[in-house]
Amino acid sequence: MGVSMNQMTIAEVLNAPAAPAGKTTVGGWVRTVRLSKGGFAFIAINDGSSFDNLQIVAKAELPNYSSELARLTAGCSILAEGSIVESPGSGQRFEMQAEEIRILGWADPAGYPIQPKHHTYEFLRTQAHLRARTNTFGAVARVRNAMSLAIHGFFQSRGFLYVHTPIITASDCEGAGQMFRVTTLPVGGGALPAEEDFFGRPTFLTVSGQMEAETYACGLGKVYTFGPTFRAENSNTARHLAEFWMVEPEMAFCDLAGDADLAEAFVKHIFSAVLTGCPRDMAFFDERVEKGVVATLEHIVASPFERITYTQAVEILEKSGQKFDYPVSWGSDLQSEHERYLTEKHIGRPVIVTDYPRQIKAFYMRLNDDAKTVAAMDVLVPRIGEIIGGSQREERLDVLTARMAEGGLKPESYWWYADLRRYGTVPHAGFGLGLERTIQFATGMANIRDVIPYPRTPRSAEF
RNA sequence: UCCCCGAUAGCUCAAUGGUAGAGCGGCCGGCUGUUAACCGGCAGGUUCUAGGUUCGAGCCCUAGUCGGGGAGCCA
Numbered sequence: 020m021g022v023s024m025n026q027m028t029i030a031e032v033l034n035a036p037a038a039p040a041g042k043t044t045v046g047g048w049v050r051t052v053r054l055s056k057g058g059f060a061f062i063a064i065n066d067g068s069s070f071d072n073l074q075i076v077a078k079a080e081l082p083n084y085s086s087e088l089a090r091l092t093a094g095c096s097i098l099a100e101g102s103i104v105e106s107p108g109s110g111q112r113f114e115m116q117a118e119e120i121r122i123l124g125w126a127d128p129a130g131y132p133i134q135p136k137h138h139t140y141e142f143l144r145t146q147a148h149l150r151a152r153t154n155t156f157g158a159v160a161r162v163r164n165a166m167s168l169a170i171h172g173f174f175q176s177r178g179f180l181y182v183h184t185p186i187i188t189a190s191d192c193e194g195a196g197q198m199f200r201v202t203t204l205p206v207g208g209g210a211l212p213a214e215e216d217f218f219g220r221p222t223f224l225t226v227s228g229q230m231e232a233e234t235y236a237c238g239l240g241k242v243y244t245f246g247p248t249f250r251a252e253n254s255n256t257a258r259h260l261a262e263f264w265m266v267e268p269e270m271a272f273c274d275l276a277g278d279a280d281l282a283e284a285f286v287k288h289i290f291s292a293v294l295t296g297c298p299r300d301m302a303f304f305d306e307r308v309e310k311g312v313v314a315t316l317e318h319i320v321a322s323p324f325e326r327i328t329y330t331q332a333v334e335i336l337e338k339s340g341q342k343f344d345y346p347v348s349w350g351s352d353l354q355s356e357h358e359r360y361l362t363e364k365h366i367g368r369p370v371i372v373t374d375y376p377r378q379i380k381a382f383y384m385r386l387n388d389d390a391k392t393v394a395a396m397d398v399l400v401p402r403i404g405e406i407i408g409g410s411q412r413e414e415r416l417d418v419l420t421a422r423m424a425e426g427g428l429k430p431e432s433y434w435w436y437a438d439l440r441r442y443g444t445v446p447h448a449g450f451g452l453g454l455e456r457t458i459q460f461a462t463g464m465a466n467i468r469d470v471i472p473y474p475r476t477p478r479s480a481e482f
Numbered sequence: 483u484c485c486c487c488g489a490u491a492g493c494u495c496a497a498u499g500g501u502a503g504a505g506c507g508g509c510c511g512g513c514u515g516u517u518a519a520c521c522g523g524c525a526g527g528u529u530c531u532a533g534g535u536u537c538g539a540g541c542c543c544u545a546g547u548c549g550g551g552g553a554g555c556c557a
Contacts, residue, residue, distance in 0.1 A: 061519095129507095129508060129509090135506090226556095252483095254556075355553075405557065407557075
């Protein structure tokens with residue numbers, strides 16, 4: 020017995036139109052074992068290929084029944100060979116009548132932390148190397164995978180080029196946000212000049228691939244990046260990570276309206292793909308994690324996003340009669356409570372807020388004709404808040420230079436960014452979507468640390 | 483970083499300042515085409531750390547560590 024022609028995943032077995040003929044081999048980790056003195060054992064195993072387990076029926080006549088099979092516990096790994104038959108019991112369509120079961124690895128029940136019972140997410144975070152073996156984290160991993168595939172599918176089908184922007188960057192202020200320093204200088208070598216460092220200058224982990232993506236968009240048209248991003252902010256919330264994955268499309272010959280159109284189509288596409296690609300996992304999230312997520316996603320896919328300007332948003336908030344902890348006034352940024360009111364109470368679905376005051380947004384966002392606002396947009400969703408932030412980029416060199424000066428930035432640090440405007444400038448636009456926040460929204464998972472395998476947060480990088 | 487809350491058995495949680503408890507899991511036994519099975523028994527504790535108050539502290543006080551919720555920064 021071993022890896023044979025007849026080896027199947029549990030997903031393949033359970034989704035088969037009819038019970039596969041002949042002998043089949045399946046490998047997996049034991050979830051539960053129920054012994055029957057009547058002469059058999061029911062061994063439920065999972066191999067990650069599907070949410071559902073495969074029930075293996077082991078008869079007492081098997082040679083290793085009492086010596087091994089009767090001693091199986093949660094977490095043991097086994098390889099089972101037998102015939103797939105329709106199950107006489109309720110709860111599963113097919114089961115395996117085992118003819119041979121080999122134990123590959125024992126899992127001492129005294130020490131194995133994943134018991135067949137409810138565990139808190141907090142506890143499972145301390146066992147992140149084993150939590151993939153639970154229902155919830157298996158489902159999250161499959162949804163994350165389906166979403167990643169859908170992201171590439173969306174852009175590829177629309178002619179976007181996937182570009183790999185650098186992880187290590189020398190721009191010391193690509194935007195807001197503290198950066199992680201990258202150095203080979205000795206620890207405590209702050210006295211050594213940066214000229215002695217590996218790159219001969221200070222370098223950091225990227226906080227965004229946007230500027231590099233812009234350079235490729237201004238030459239290749241439509242591009243996107245999809246990779247890790249790093250923020251050294253001391254953020255301790257359920258929606259911030261120090262290392263997260265971001266998707267950043269960038270389009271030449273595109274304005275803010277086109278950018279918002281793309282964002283809306285994009286969000287709808289990936290939610291739709293998750294619903295059709297992971298129905299069993301989504302049913303689990305709907306039942307056990309966040310009641311109503313499936314209906315929420317279906318509704319989002321089917322209905323247009325609301326679009327309002329920042330100025331309209333402020334008016335809505337002022338007229339709302341709601342009491343906010345922070346006052347609403349034109350010119351100051353929208354607080355979480357404001358965003359939540361807009362998307363959860365006033366509109367009840369995703370909303371795209373555009374045209375923010377220039378003073379609260381980045382220098383590269385295009386100045387509108389009113390000279391008071393910039394062509395920026397945020398996509399806000401209920402419960403999570405901002406999942407997309409984007410803008411039309413300032414393509415006029417003189418305006419860009421003036422905006423840099425306003426922000427106290429040194430134009431010489433951005434010489435290559437300015438060159439895009441100096442030589443053959445074009446209107447262009449793009450946005451950034453936080454992968455983990457989008458997974459959070461799609462699954463209903465409350466904490467961002469539970470939608471990435473190994474979360475990096477302040478004072479936490481165990482695995 | 484700020485505000486609030488928490489830390490007790492492997493896990494989830496109880497316990498008026500006065501002998502540390504339950505459920506689940508584990509071990510032993512019973513029963514059963516079972517479905518996080520069920521029934522009986524047993525074992526399992528430096529009550530986060532360091533100080534302090536008190537005749538006596540899991541409980542009160544101080545500091546710290548870690549975790550959670552909210553806020554800010556943002557995706």
